[in-house]
Structure formats: C-alpha cells, structure tokens
Amino acid sequence: xxxxxxxxxxxxxxxxxxxxxxxxxxxxxxxxxxxxxxxxxxxxxxxxxxxxxxxxxxxxxxxxxxxxxxxxxxxxxxxxxxxxxxxxxxxxxxxxxxxxxxxxxxxxxxxxxxxxxxxxxxxxxxxxxxxxxxxxxxxxxxxxxxxxxxxxxxxxxxxxxxxxxxxxxxxxxxxxxxxxxxxxxxxxxxxxxxxxxxxxxxxxxxxxxxxxxxxxxxxxxxxxxxxxxxxxxxxxxxxxxxxxxxxxxxxxxxxxxxxxxxxxxxxxxxxxxxxxxxxxxxxxxxxxxxxxxxxxxxxxxxxxxxxxxxxxxxxxxxxxxxxxxxxxxxxxxxxxxxxxxxxxxxxxxxxxxxxxxxxxxxxxxxxx
Numbered sequence: 001x002x003x004x005x006x007x008x009x010x011x012x013x014x015x016x017x018x019x020x021x022x023x024x025x026x027x028x029x030x031x032x033x034x035x036x037x038x039x040x041x042x043x044x045x046x047x048x049x050x051x052x053x054x055x056x057x058x059x060x061x062x063x064x065x066x067x068x069x070x071x072x073x074x075x076x077x078x079x080x081x082x083x084x085x086x087x088x089x090x091x092x093x094x095x096x097x098x099x100x101x102x103x104x105x106x107x108x109x110x111x112x113x114x115x116x117x118x119x120x121x122x123x124x125x126x127x128x129x130x131x132x133x134x135x136x137x138x139x140x141x142x143x144x145x146x147x148x149x150x151x152x153x154x155x156x157x158x159x160x161x162x163x164x165x166x167x168x169x170x171x172x173x174x175x176x177x178x179x180x181x182x183x184x185x186x187x188x189x190x191x192x193x194x195x196x197x198x199x200x201x202x203x204x205x206x207x208x209x210x211x212x213x214x215x216x217x218x219x220x221x222x223x224x225x226x227x228x229x230x231x232x233x234x235x236x237x238x239x240x241x242x243x244x245x246x247x248x249x250x251x252x253x254x255x256x257x258x259x260x261x262x263x264x265x266x267x268x269x270x271x272x273x274x275x276x277x278x279x280x281x282x283x284x285x286x287x288x289x290x291x292x293x294x295x296x297x298x299x300x301x302x303x304x305x306x307x308x309x310x311x312x313x314x315x316x317x318x319x320x321x322x323x324x325x326x327x328x329x330x331x332x333x334x335x336x337x338x339x340x341x342x343x344x345x346x347x348x349x350x351x352x353x354x355x356x357x358x359x360x361x362x363x364x365x366x367x368x
Contacts, residue, residue: 003160004181011156016041024108026146034152036101039128047119057158065130066213066341069094075338082225083206098125134212135161139175157182166197167219215344223259224349234309235276241283245276248286260352264359265307277302301367308360311353318350
C-alpha cells in the first residue's frame with residue numbers, strides 16, 4: 001500500500017452539490033456537466049482564498065500548466081504534426097467549454113460581491129479544466145439528476161495527486177468499497193528515502209504531453225507516428241493501383257497507428273508499406289500481406305528501403321526542429337520552459353529514430 005485517501009477527503013461532484021453551489025446547479029437548465037460542476041467549484045474556492053476550507057489542497061496545485069492548450073501558438077507549431085492537430089482540437093474544446101458556460105457563471109452572481117466576469121475568466125476556467133484533466137482519478141458513482149448525462153467519473157484526491165509518473169512502475173489504483181478509501185498499491189517495494197512513483201498508464205509521450213503536460217525520458221511506450229502523407233512520400237507516383245492500395249489499408253485500419261519505436265518500425269508500418277510496394281503482378285496477394293506472409297524478396301527489399309527513407313526524413317526533421325528550438329530559446333527567454341518541453345519531446349523522438357535506423361540497417365543487411 002502506497003497511499004489511502006478517505007472518501008471524505010476526495011473532491012467530487014458530491015462535494016460540489018453539497019456546497020453553496022448546489023442550489024444553483026440544481027435549478028440550472030440544461031443541467032451542467034459533471035466537469036463544469038468541478039471546474040466551477042475550483043475557481044470559486046480559489047477565489048475565496050483564505051476563507052476556503054480547501055485552501056491547503058489548492059495551495060499544492062500548480063499556478064499554471066504545460067498541456068498544449070496552455071502553450072503559446074508559436075510553441076504549439078513546433079510540435080510533431082499529429083500532436084499539433086490534437087493540440088488545436090484541445091484548445092477548441094476548452095474554448096467551446098468556456099463559451100457555453102458563461103450564462104451559468106452569470107447565474108452565480110448572488111454569491112459574489114465582485115462581477116462574476118472578473119472571477120470566471122477564460123484563464124481561470126482553463127486552470128480549473130487542466131487541474132481536473134491532469135490530476136483527477138477515476139471514481140464511478142451514482143448519477144446526479146441535476147447534472148447532465150455525461151460520465152461522472154472524476155475525483156480529485158489531495159496529496160495522492162502529488163505522486164509523479166514512471167512508466168516502469170506497476171500499480172493498482174481503485175476505490176475500496178470496504179474501507180471507503182481510494183487506494184494505490186504497488187507491485188514492488190519502495191526503498192527508504194527514495195521518491196515514490198506511480199504509473200499513469202502505458203502512454204506514449206504524445207499522450208503524456210497532451211493529457212498531463214510532460215514528457216517521460218526513455219519511455220518504453222514512446223513512438224514516432226507516421227502520417228498518411230509521409231507514408232506515401234517516397235512511393236512512385238506512376239503506380240496506377242495506388243488509390244486502390246490506400247483504400248484497402250483504410251478499410252482494414254492500416255492507416256492509423258503506424259509508428260517507429262525503440263525496437264524499430266512497427267509491424268503495422270512494415271505491413272502497410274509492403275502492401276503499398278506490391279508490384280502490378282503481385283497486387284492480388286494483398287490479403288496475404290495483411291496476414292503477415294512474405295510475397296517476394298523484391299517486395300521485402302522495396303518496403304524496407306521506403307521505411308529507411310521515411311526514417312531518414314524524420315531524423316532530418318527532428319534535427320532541424322531541435323536547431324530551431326535552440327535558437328528560439330536564446331531569443332524568446334520568456335518561453336524557455338515551454339520550449340524546453342518541446343525540445344525534450346523531439347530529443348526523445350530523435351533517439352527512437354536513430355535506434356530504428358540501426359535496426360533497419362541490420363534488416364537490410366540480412367536481405368542483401
């Protein structure tokens with residue numbers, strides 16, 4: 001057992017509805033979401049300062065977060081392409097969340113002497129959203145009729161949420177119905193005076209940065225994603241069957257999660273490229289490719305050659321971005337922390353690609 005937090009110390013929608021906000025939430029239509037209830041409570045309690053019974057917990061929370069939604073646009077544009085798309089979606093999601101919540105915030109005016117617009121600002125709600133998104137634990141409980149039908153599964157667990165992540169740790173985390181505590185148990189012992197880690201899940205670095213705002217060095221789950229445009233970048237434009245091949249890959253789910261990892265190109269990536277490299281006379285064998293069968297030495301060599309070119313392209317791109325980030329750190333001192341985060345992500349991806357290039361070299365030598 002690493003930690004056990006009593007149910008009475010957890011901050012949930014039950015906490016919010018029992019508070020001074022309960023009456024306002026109950027009468028608001030359409031019903032607020034569980035997320036809005038938690039975020040409203042956090043902003044309100046933070047505004048209360050010393051008067052808040054939750055002040056000791058609020059004091060442990062970060063003043064600012066480093067999820068992509070909090071990064072400056074010029075920093076977001078330096079992220080890997082798949083992550084830029086997700087970062088913009090995240091920003092749009094939070095913006096819509098704020099816009100759609102403003103009328104509800106206005107209904108809370110009787111609770112405050114100041115104008116609610118000055119309390120429930122975009123930055124205040126962003127802070128609360130990040131607090132829930134990065135620190136909440138999963139806790140399923142009965143649905144409140146005064147809240148929307150969205151899943152009500154988030155709980156903030158004071159002190160427990162100070163435990164940092166390590167991908168190498170195995171833990172079991174759950175609410176214990178017998179003790180009425182949220183408990184975390186580790187599969188291995190913790191040595192005296194060493195920091196105690198837990199695992200947030202088997203996430204790659206893109207997911208960790210998007211959801212938690214950090215990158216894990218030497219993360220065994222880290223990978224480099226290959227998008228569709230890069231997948232076909234080095235294929236011959238004269239291939240008349242290319243559109244059919246792409247359609248087959250799409251129909252069978254082989255255009256997503258194509259990656260390079262610490263152990264080289266993924267089976268999915270190699271399989272997709274083997275299908276794309278089929279010659280006209282081999283095209284009827286596409287089902288065998290998806291089942292993992294070898295079609296010909298020519299196909300094996302061609303697909304490995306394209307894989308190596310894609311890997312080399314990513315290595316060049318990583319080096320170029322790292323150089324750009326280095327220059328920006330000298331010129332944009334105020335963005336140093338954000339740029340360092342991006343730098344760490346690209347440096348990790350470069351190590352993965354270099355490892356993949358070595359493995360690809362060995363595979364090609366074996367076919368020579």
